[in-house]
């Protein structure tokens with residue numbers, strides 16, 4: 001089912017308080033980095049660090065292969081992350097590749113770290129260590145390729161994803177011998193999300 005531009009527009013306005021011109025309508029919008037089907041600025045108006053409107057993830061500076069996979073997953077309804085299916089339904093593969101390329105070339109600039117007690121951070125560090133999350137996401141939690149950056153990601157967004165994995169609403173690759181992501185409890189989800197959101201690598205090793 002194709003969503004109309006009017007419906008899409010009302011979704012964005014509701015979620016973000018923005019006037020959405022539609023992906024093809026803003027022909028005169030600035031396009032600083034090569035051909036793309038819609039103005040990236042409108043994506044980033046919602047996906048900005050510290051957007052209080054919703055638990056919106058940071059996508060500028062995210063890893064290219066991971067971004068590409070997510071845009072395809074939204075488009076094909078393999079991932080049901082509101083409101084993204086509506087924004088990806090019309091994207092062809094060239095547009096997906098262009099979005100991923102442009103976004104991944106930008107700097108990864110997390111919002112202010114969440115306020116958290118030493119105790120909460122220690123619980124998060126312990127859980128991440130026990131589950132060996134760094135074995136894939138990397139020692140600095142900056143991932144690579146198809147594995148996402150998590151360090152400094154929006155806390156509420158991370159918590160929602162971890163809850164989704166835990167209830168099998170979103171797929172996460174099996175971890176080790178058992179699919180541990182599917183057995184995280186609420187306390188672990190909160191602790192891990194806080195620890196990851198607060199993580200600031202001393203230097204960005206790039207990719």
Ligand code: HEC
Pocket residue numbers: 011012015016038040042043044046047054055056057058059062067070071080081082083084087099148160
């Ligand atoms: C109205 C706000 C809004 C707009 C506009 C928007 N998004 Fe999103 N986007 C979201 C939200 C909220 C999520 C998280 C969905 C979930 O919880 O799974 C998301 C998720 C994503 C993700 C997955 C991030 C991750 O870490 O897995 C990508 C990639 C993405 N959006 C790209 C885009 C692109 C490209 C555009 C412009 C074409 C765009 N978004 C426009 C709100 C928005």
Ligand code: HEC
Pocket residue numbers: 057066069070128131132133134135136137146147148149150153158161162171172173174175176180181192
């Ligand atoms: C076997 C490798 C592997 C391990 C171990 C692993 N991950 Fe992941 N993780 C991935 C991959 C690959 C993805 C991307 C899945 C996709 O494309 O949707 C991902 C996605 C995620 C996401 C979604 C990020 C986003 O922006 O939406 C979160 C959060 C996450 N992992 C947290 C964890 C935590 C916490 C642990 C430890 C409990 C962990 N991962 C262990 C490979 C791994």
